[in-house]
Amino acid sequence: MIRSFARSAAAFAIFLLVAIFVQAQVPSFSVGTATAAPGQKARGYLEVPAGVDAATQIPVIVINGEKHGPVLALVSGAHGTEYTSIIAIEKLIDQLDPSQITGTVILVPLINIQSFEQKVPHVNPVDNKSMNRFYPGKADGTQTERASFLITKQIVDRCDYLIDYHGGDLDESLRPYAYWAPTGKETQDRISKEMVLAFGLDHIIIWRDRPTDLAATRYLDNTATARGKPSIVVEAGYAGIVEADDVALLVDGTLSTMRALKMLSGNPRPIENPVWLDKVVDVLSDGPGIWYPLVKRGTYVQEGMKIGVVTDYFGKLVLEARAPVSGVLLHINAVPSLKKGDNIADIGVVAAHAP
Numbered sequence: 062m063i064r065s066f067a068r069s070a071a072a073f074a075i076f077l078l079v080a081i082f083v084q085a086q087v088p089s090f091s092v093g094t095a096t097a098a099p100g101q102k103a104r105g106y107l108e109v110p111a112g113v114d115a116a117t118q119i120p121v122i123v124i125n126g127e128k129h130g131p132v133l134a135l136v137s138g139a140h141g142t143e144y145t146s147i148i149a150i151e152k153l154i155d156q157l158d159p160s161q162i163t164g165t166v167i168l169v170p171l172i173n174i175q176s177f178e179q180k181v182p183h184v185n186p187v188d189n190k191s192m193n194r195f196y197p198g199k200a201d202g203t204q205t206e207r208a209s210f211l212i213t214k215q216i217v218d219r220c221d222y223l224i225d226y227h228g229g230d231l232d233e234s235l236r237p238y239a240y241w242a243p244t245g246k247e248t249q250d251r252i253s254k255e256m257v258l259a260f261g262l263d264h265i266i267i268w269r270d271r272p273t274d275l276a277a278t279r280y281l282d283n284t285a286t287a288r289g290k291p292s293i294v295v296e297a298g299y300a301g302i303v304e305a306d307d308v309a310l311l312v313d314g315t316l317s318t319m320r321a322l323k324m325l326s327g328n329p330r331p332i333e334n335p336v337w338l339d340k341v342v343d344v345l346s347d348g349p350g351i352w353y354p355l356v357k358r359g360t361y362v363q364e365g366m367k368i369g370v371v372t373d374y375f376g377k378l379v380l381e382a383r384a385p386v387s388g389v390l391l392h393i394n395a396v397p398s399l400k401k402g403d404n405i406a407d408i409g410v411v412a413a414h415a416p
């Protein structure tokens with residue numbers, strides 16, 4: 062009896078030691094110069110070295126949960142004047158508590174610092190390239206390509222799931238929406254669909270026919286998707302304005318998605334019957350001029366409806382812009398300036414069936 066008790070006690074002690082050892086073995090996680098031990102939040106930089114143009118530093122935050130689990134990347138500010146998405150990630154840096162998280166969260170609030178500081182929309186003013194078109198990047202390219210290369214290696218290759226945050230740029234009046242890009246791989250598509258529904262934005266674009274060549278994936282989310290990682294894109298905010306409601310959509314959507322991924326406790330709040338869009342049609346300006354919109358972001362338009370007019374600098378009408386299809390105005394040019402080829406509006410066409 063006593064011997065049996067002693068054996069049980071010894072077994073229990075060994076079990077405890079093993080448990081403590083396993084706990085201690087949850088590893089640190091490093092991205093760039095940020096290294097977080099389990100239960101810690103660390104701040105650092107992705108150091109983009111100088112090349113054909115200047116070096117840059119991209120801020121990165123690693124939040125390492127006390128419990129081991131998946132790695133989720135939250136990336137914003139490829140377009141540095143899509144402010145709402147950047148502010149949302151700043152809020153999450155503060156709100157996410159490593160003691161509550163299972164797994165690891167990598168946050169990049171602002172990829173395109175030069176765009177943010179100089180207030181230049183759409184591109185990195187250092188090389189005039191969009192920072193969401195040159196993935197997977199090049200070690201010997203221009204600054205945008207070198208940054209994209211580092212993000213692919215340090216973040217995409219090491220995460221399990223990725224969310225890329227965007228919004229209306231300085232000249233875009235945008236209503237919130239998300240992108241879901243099915244791949245034909247059942248498990249991956251099921252998870253990415255669960256993510257986009259959990260995020261909760263009520264309009265979702267089904268983005269098919271994306272580049273599958275791993276050496277030319279172009280977009281950040283597609284770089285992760287093509288590497289087998291469920292990923293989504295979310296957009297909110299417009300025209301330089303940061304509204305609390307738009308920030309809340311992105312913050313709450315992220316927390317709900319983390320619940321769906323079992324990285325936070327509690328139940329996600331998925332959108333039940335979103336508007337699925339299966340096509341996005343651009344309306345382009347065929348010349349320079351002054352833009353006068355007639356409809357607002359989010360309006361449902363009928364094919365042929367006049368959505369605005371363009372005049373020359375003498376006030377003479379040069380274009381009546383009409384909706385080429387029926388659908389929802391996802392965004393419309395927010396400022397009077399137009400040059401030839403500029404995007405006047407994007408119209409999302411409602412899908413006949415939910416996917």
Ligand SMILES: [Zn+2]
Nearest residue numbers: 140143227228
């Ligand atoms: Zn963007």
